[in-house]
Amino acid sequence: KDTYQITLLPGDGIGPEIMSSCKDVLGALQKRCGFTLEMKEALIGGVAIDEAGDPFPDESLEQCLKSDSVLLSCIGGYKVNYNTLPYIAALLPLPIYSLINIHTLICYMIVQWDSNPRELRPETGLLKMRKSMGLFANLRPAKVLSQLIDASTLKREVVEGVDVMVVRELTGDVYFGTPKGIDVVDGKRVGYNNMIYDETEIERIARVAGDVASKRGGKLCSVDKANVLDVSQLWRDVVTDVITKDFPDVELSHMYVDNAAMQLIRWPKQFDTMVTGNIFGDILSDEASMLVGSLGMLPSASIGESGPGVFEPCHGSAPDIAGQDKANPLALILSAAMMLRYDLDRAEEADILEKAVEAVLDQGLRTADIKQEGDGCKLVGCIEMGKAVADIV
Amino acid sequence: KDTYQITLLPGDGIGPEIMSSCKDVLGALQKRCGFTLEMKEALIGGVAIDEAGDPFPDESLEQCLKSDSVLLSCIGGYKVNYNTLPYIAALLPLPIYSLINIHTLICYMIVQWDSNPRELRPETGLLKMRKSMGLFANLRPAKVLSQLIDASTLKREVVEGVDVMVVRELTGDVYFGTPKGIDVVDGKRVGYNNMIYDETEIERIARVAGDVASKRGGKLCSVDKANVLDVSQLWRDVVTDVITKDFPDVELSHMYVDNAAMQLIRWPKQFDTMVTGNIFGDILSDEASMLVGSLGMLPSASIGESGPGVFEPCHGSAPDIAGQDKANPLALILSAAMMLRYDLDRAEEADILEKAVEAVLDQGLRTADIKQEGDGCKLVGCIEMGKAVADIV
Ligand SMILES: CC(C)[C@H](C(=O)O)[C@@H](O)C(=O)O
Ligand SMILES: CC(C)[C@H](C(=O)O)[C@@H](O)C(=O)O
Numbered sequence: 213k214d215t216y217q218i219t220l221l222p223g224d225g226i227g228p229e230i231m232s233s234c235k236d237v238l239g240a241l242q243k244r245c246g247f248t249l250e251m252k253e254a255l256i257g258g259v260a261i262d263e264a265g266d267p268f269p270d271e272s273l274e275q276c277l278k279s280d281s282v283l284l285s286c287i288g289g290y291k292v293n294y295n296t297l298p299y300i301a302a303l304l305p306l307p308i309y310s311l312i313n314i315h316t317l318i319c320y321m322i323v324q325w326d327s328n329p330r331e332l333r334p335e336t337g338l339l340k341m342r343k344s345m346g347l348f349a350n351l352r353p354a355k356v357l358s359q360l361i362d363a364s365t366l367k368r369e370v371v372e373g374v375d376v377m378v379v380r381e382l383t384g385d386v387y388f389g390t391p392k393g394i395d396v397v398d399g400k401r402v403g404y405n406n407m408i409y410d411e412t413e414i415e416r417i418a419r420v421a422g423d424v425a426s427k428r429g430g431k432l433c434s435v436d437k438a439n440v441l442d443v444s445q446l447w448r449d450v451v452t453d454v455i456t457k458d459f460p461d462v463e464l465s466h467m468y469v470d471n472a473a474m475q476l477i478r479w480p481k482q483f484d485t486m487v488t489g490n491i492f493g494d495i496l497s498d499e500a501s502m503l504v505g506s507l508g509m510l511p512s513a514s515i516g517e518s519g520p521g522v523f524e525p526c527h528g529s530a531p532d533i534a535g536q537d538k539a540n541p542l543a544l545i546l547s548a549a550m551m552l553r554y555d556l557d558r559a560e561e562a563d564i565l566e567k568a569v570e571a572v573l574d575q576g577l578r579t580a581d582i583k584q585e586g587d588g589c590k591l592v593g594c595i596e597m598g599k600a601v602a603d604i605v
Numbered sequence: 606k607d608t609y610q611i612t613l614l615p616g617d618g619i620g621p622e623i624m625s626s627c628k629d630v631l632g633a634l635q636k637r638c639g640f641t642l643e644m645k646e647a648l649i650g651g652v653a654i655d656e657a658g659d660p661f662p663d664e665s666l667e668q669c670l671k672s673d674s675v676l677l678s679c680i681g682g683y684k685v686n687y688n689t690l691p692y693i694a695a696l697l698p699l700p701i702y703s704l705i706n707i708h709t710l711i712c713y714m715i716v717q718w719d720s721n722p723r724e725l726r727p728e729t730g731l732l733k734m735r736k737s738m739g740l741f742a743n744l745r746p747a748k749v750l751s752q753l754i755d756a757s758t759l760k761r762e763v764v765e766g767v768d769v770m771v772v773r774e775l776t777g778d779v780y781f782g783t784p785k786g787i788d789v790v791d792g793k794r795v796g797y798n799n800m801i802y803d804e805t806e807i808e809r810i811a812r813v814a815g816d817v818a819s820k821r822g823g824k825l826c827s828v829d830k831a832n833v834l835d836v837s838q839l840w841r842d843v844v845t846d847v848i849t850k851d852f853p854d855v856e857l858s859h860m861y862v863d864n865a866a867m868q869l870i871r872w873p874k875q876f877d878t879m880v881t882g883n884i885f886g887d888i889l890s891d892e893a894s895m896l897v898g899s900l901g902m903l904p905s906a907s908i909g910e911s912g913p914g915v916f917e918p919c920h921g922s923a924p925d926i927a928g929q930d931k932a933n934p935l936a937l938i939l940s941a942a943m944m945l946r947y948d949l950d951r952a953e954e955a956d957i958l959e960k961a962v963e964a965v966l967d968q969g970l971r972t973a974d975i976k977q978e979g980d981g982c983k984l985v986g987c988i989e990m991g992k993a994v995a996d997i998v
Contacts, residue, residue, distance in 0.1 A: 326832070333832065366759050367758055367760060386779075387834075389797070392836075394835050394839050402802070402804070402839075403801065403836035403837070404799055404801035404835065405799075405834045406799055406800070407779050407800050409796055410790070410796075442796045443787075443796035443797050445723075446794055447796065470887045470891040473888045474891045477759075477870065477892065477896060478895055494862070495863050496866070497863075498866050501867070502871055507867075
């Protein structure tokens with residue numbers, strides 16, 4: 213097979229600009245390696261709410277399911293609605309200009325999707341995508357790049373060589389558990405969500421984690437709160453069964469989530485692969501990625517039993533720098549590499565991409581997020597960074 | 606009032622030895638300041654399981670409730686049962702000595718309470734104590750001591766001056782929510798716990814947090830996962846209501862828990878007071894205390910609407926160094942200072958204790974956990990450290 217259908221989800225904030233850089237890079241890669249990526253865009257997030265009234269419209273889902281793989285930038289945050297600019301500009305010469313703060317006026321230009329009802333928020337689209345595509349396993353590597361060690365707030369000797377893979381369950385837990393809601397009981401509002409896992413959900417994520425660990429350092433740490441939670445007790449029992457039976461060579465340990473949050477800071481090198489539930493994984497994978505100090509460099513993969521996976525950077529949509537050619541496209545480019553490796557079985561091409569990213573760092577190119585004072589490197593924008601990678605590819 | 610009833614809960618592991626040092630210090634303080642602490646011990650944790658068949662026996666609860674305040678060391682871990690030593694020693698000369706690993710033999714001497722059924726685990730005693738004494742607010746300061754900055758794994762410029770107070774809700778959330786359990790549904794095991802808060806629970810912790818924030822830097826950051834969870838949405842709404850209405854001078858912000866886990870590492874100085882639910886607070890307060898790099902120095906307070914509070918170090922029972930005079934008693938001594946301040950209204954005496962702790966650090970005394978290679982300080986044990994503090998008091 214040498215032609216692949218790829219759905220691109222540019223999303224919100226800096227999403228479109230990093231996607232554009234990434235497309236250029238993938239274009240160059242196709243030419244060099246003689247295979248074809250038929251890339252087609254679809255809507256998700258705030259832009260989907262604005263254009264289709266749904267944060268993940270059915271057309272997007274269908275298109276994703278038909279593809280060989282999906283590449284997602286980032287979603288959410290807010291957007292500046294320049295359509296209202298003429299009205300604001302028209303008001304400026306009026307006397308009220310002096311009465312109303314210019315900042316207040318500008319605020320009218322900002323669309324905050326977060327204040328929408330839940331079904332019209334960008335995050336809801338993301339959750340719908342994960343659930344409807346069956347993406348139950350989220351792989352989030354937190355690997356320190358030697359070129360960027362000093363970007364970490366942790367001491368060099370603590371982060372040097374850190375290479376942790378967090379395997380997070382993505383379609384269960386308190387994220388999707390029912391019953392849930394906000395009710396009024398005896399005149400008091402009560403909010404609740406069910407933290408729930410059944411054994412098949414735990415088994416399949418344990419298998420993915422066992423597999424990942426066996427291809428890495430062979431060490432798996434399962435994180436839970438089994439000293440307090442029944443759901444964690446089941447988690448611990450099932451993970452233990454699966455790993456000892458099906459992955460006898462993987463060295464399994466267990467850790468409570470509060471301790472894991474500490475140990476990641478105390479001595480992150482003790483970890484190889486970690487596996488945990490959806491909400492603990494949300495917290496710990498973000499903590500782990502901040503350790504390495506270069507969130508703008510970290511890719512992630514969300515995969516299911518079969519069918520296309522979704523590959524996306526760990527960073528958010530950074531609306532404050534959107535449209536200013538300041539974003540770092542490298543995490544998305546590395547996500548594309550993960551896509552090539554995991555979904556398209558193109559390990560060679562994945563290597564080429566990853567090496568190209570290392571090469572631009574070695575050349576001393578840095579976007580603002582990874583530029584350190586006095587590092588002697590050259591500050592570049594999103595477009596220039598993308599071009600540099602494409603040139604090497 | 607100048608006589609107070611204090612219940613001491615020495616607990617497990619290093620608990621008894623740090624409690625003994627702390628008693629000496631409190632003894633010296635009484636002499637100097639002319640007030641009387643009538644201290645009486647009670648059982649909690651593993652030792653309570655072994656001696657009374659209950660991790661928090663009713664007698665302990667009654668005694669705590671009758672006191673003016675409660676001082677707790679730490680619970681859980683494991684203990685080495687020296688009673689079995691003669692049997693093991695008797696086996697050693699036999700030929701099986703060469704067959705059985707000596708390590709395996711020693712393992713028979715270890716009592717692991719963690720493998721008990723849930724109602725006979727040390728943690729269950731702690732949870733029972735919190736719930737039955739109505740200790741809904743847990744205050745956990747994470748303050749960097751200038752003498753110990755280099756003990757942190759974070760860079761000096763990142764942690765210097767960090768002073769965060771985490772206010773954690775302690776008697777609600779998924780810790781105590783029902784329904785909960787492990788059931789078999791359609792032949793599959795399902796584990797579940799209910800993440801639940803009602804508005805009065807949120808209101809009262811918000812009030813404590815508002816009060817704490819207004820006495821500190823005036824900034825409060827409430828942490829939740831309102832973009833996904835209904836219970837967090839209610840949390841956010843109620844916290845906003847309480848703070849804007851009753852604490853107009855407190856500057857309130859909201860942060861998602863995954864982002865908070867990152868921001869604590871990226872730039873902890875942005876935080877003054879944080880407030881969050883039980884499970885997020887468990888994770889974030891441990892993360893925050895590890896940031897400052899001297900867990901052995903951090904006290905905590907658990908308080909209710911009225912009645913005695915419980916004051917305890919943030920660290921665990923460290924069974925690996927128990928009984929070896931290596932433990933650091935300073936966190937417990939600082940917890941006693943919090944007790945004097947919050948429960949006994951003895952701010953002056955609290956100050957004396959806190960200054961005495963700073964003074965022994967300035968003298969260059971260090972227990973192993975806070976000793977840094979090449980810091981030129983003197984390594985001391987638990988007893989010597991306690992004596993040094995008592996001498997200054
Ligand atoms: C945006 C949010 C719903 C999402 C999550 O909590 O899963 C995000 O934090 C992530 O980690 O992908
Ligand atoms: C021991 C455990 C039940 C407890 C908790 O989770 O509350 C501990 O981690 C703590 O923070 O005091």
